[in-house]
Amino acid sequence: MSSQKVLFLEHAKGPLVVADAPIPRPGPGQISVKVIGAALNPIDWKIQAFDLIVKKYPAILGSDIAGDVEEIGEGVQGFSKGDKVFCQGFFVNELGGFQQYALNPAELVGKIPSNIDYAQASTIPSAFITAAIGILSDNGLALNPSFDHNVRFSGKPAFVFGGSTSVGQYAIQIFRLLGFSTIITYSSARHIDFLKSLGATLVIDRAEVSVDSLAEVVKKFANAPIESAFNAIGDDGSRAACFDSLAEGGKLADVNIQAKDKDGKKAITIFGSAHAPQNKEFGSLLWKHLPRLVQEGKIIPNRVEKLPNGLAGIDDGLKKVKTSQISGVKLVAFPQETV
Ligand SMILES: NC(=O)c1ccc[n+]([C@@H]2O[C@H](COP(=O)([O-])OP(=O)(O)OC[C@H]3O[C@@H](n4cnc5c(N)ncnc54)[C@H](OP(=O)(O)O)[C@@H]3O)[C@@H](O)[C@H]2O)c1
Incomplete structure (x- = not known):
């Protein structure tokens, strides 16, 4: 299997459409994650509305990922295929959360603690x-x-x-x-x-x-x-x-x-990305502590509202975020449910 479903922002200020695209393969130091839960953030609709941050279209957005380790890149230690993990996406296509398989640098990935599920885990990274x-x-x-x-x-x-x-x-x-x-x-x-x-x-x-x-x-x-x-x-x-x-x-x-x-x-x-060069050192230290803090109940995930229709449900979800129709919850999509 080399093809997956992704959600493309087709062009600047354009529509979000479900499409087929190659599954990205991890490079040295990277992990590939089968994305089970992908949380939505205000930045996703802001990029669509104002053409921010993204340099190349079609673009894959989504900066909150929870799922299973699919493949491990050269030199990565401490992870095995099938581990449940969560991580922050970034605004280059291989790292976006709105697809069925995403990459992330291993030092910015954590194992999901046993006391939370994929959807809860996906609410944590970016926020x-x-x-x-x-x-x-x-x-x-x-x-x-x-x-x-x-x-x-x-x-x-x-x-x-x-x-x-x-x-x-x-x-x-x-x-x-x-x-x-x-x-x-x-x-x-x-x-x-x-x-x-x-x-x-x-x-x-x-x-x-x-x-x-x-x-x-x-x-x-x-x-x-x-x-x-x-x-x-x-x-x-x-x-x-x-x-x-x-x-x-x-x-x-x-x-x-x-x-x-x-x-x-x-x-x-605040530039709230652990992928930004100025935050990377702090970010990798954070990922050493975060899973434990969640496991110990010291950090509680956001409450979840689940979105239907896999990647196709994200468009409606972002409209709700944009028009302030959510209150005290995080919207989470499930890319594997895409038809
Ligand atoms: N700089 C960065 O890197 C960075 C990173 C992440 C997020 N952000 C920004 O941070 C902001 C928050 O993001 P988020 O994802 O946490 O938002 P969110 O969860 O989508 O925010 C929704 C909540 O905002 C509350 N709210 C709206 N207007 C309010 C007001 N005037 N006073 C008090 N509460 C208000 C609503 O509360 P009620 O229930 O009371 O209506 C609702 O519960 C967004 O603007 C986002 O773009 C920036």
């Missing part, structure tokens, strides 16, 4: 990596770039704008992992219990408190001046609320790569 680069790495707030379990921020408060987003859910959990005593987030009320179960100590209902008055409320409930904030929404209003919540000299990690400093406060923009 967790984005939160981890933003909070832990030297390219973010640099709170624990070496994953040292002795690093603790007991007594400190942190703020996450947009806690119910996929990224926000992992940001909350990373602040919990770091031992922050107060973790305040801003979300719709229906997610309060869930976000508290992930580690939020206070969830401010966005229907009750406007973005403009949010910072005052955040500061009122923080037990100390806030030095660390994470913006999982990234628009101007959310950034202003984060800056206003921060103490003098505090730092904001922002998912918007065009975020600008304001009033002398610094926005650290």
Whole structure:
């Protein structure tokens, strides 16, 4: 078998179509993964709508992959055919998640812990990596770039704008992992219990408190001046609320790569890909720790909404993401179900 089903973005700003394409073979240091679960991300519709990042069309998108090791490239150790694995896709065709077989460098692949399934595993890579680069790495707030379990921020408060987003859910959990005593987030009320179960100590209902008055409320409930904030929404209003919540000299990690400093406060923009050269070293260290953190229940996957119709179901799924029809869940497609 040398041919597979893929989902092509045919041309810039073009349609998504299911097509046949060759199965990519792993090069040295790479693994080939039979993709069972492929989660959707906002970047997928943004690339389609605005012609971002992708250099060559037709393009295969998809940056969250869970599946089985199919083939192992030269020099790869520690993996066997059939291992259940998860990894982050990237925007070159062989590495995209929206196909039945994808490649990934072995150092950026983890084994799926036994306490989660393929769909849950596929919710983790991109959103967790984005939160981890933003909070832990030297390219973010640099709170624990070496994953040292002795690093603790007991007594400190942190703020996450947009806690119910996929990224926000992992940001909350990373602040919990770091031992922050107060973790305040801003979300719709229906997610309060869930976000508290992930580690939020206070969830401010966005229907009750406007973005403009949010910072005052955040500061009122923080037990100390806030030095660390994470913006999982990234628009101007959310950034202003984060800056206003921060103490003098505090730092904001922002998912918007065009975020600008304001009033002398610094926005650290996140490029949430472990494949980017500047993140690769941190990324490979992250993949040494992530499976264990999930197995130990310290990192909980996003809640899953399963998409029907294999790769063909992704188009409708991305329309839902684009039009904000999802709330506190991750959409996951199943490429092997493609007819
Ligand atoms: N820089 C990077 O490398 C990078 C990487 C990954 C993601 N991102 C960006 O990060 C953002 C989040 O991505 P995601 O995948 O985590 O998003 P997501 O899960 O698709 O976000 C959906 C959630 O956003 C919440 N939301 C929408 N507007 C809100 C607001 N004004 N205040 C509070 N919550 C709001 C909704 O909450 P309700 O339930 O309350 O409606 C919904 O639960 C996106 O813009 C994405 O493009 C950037």
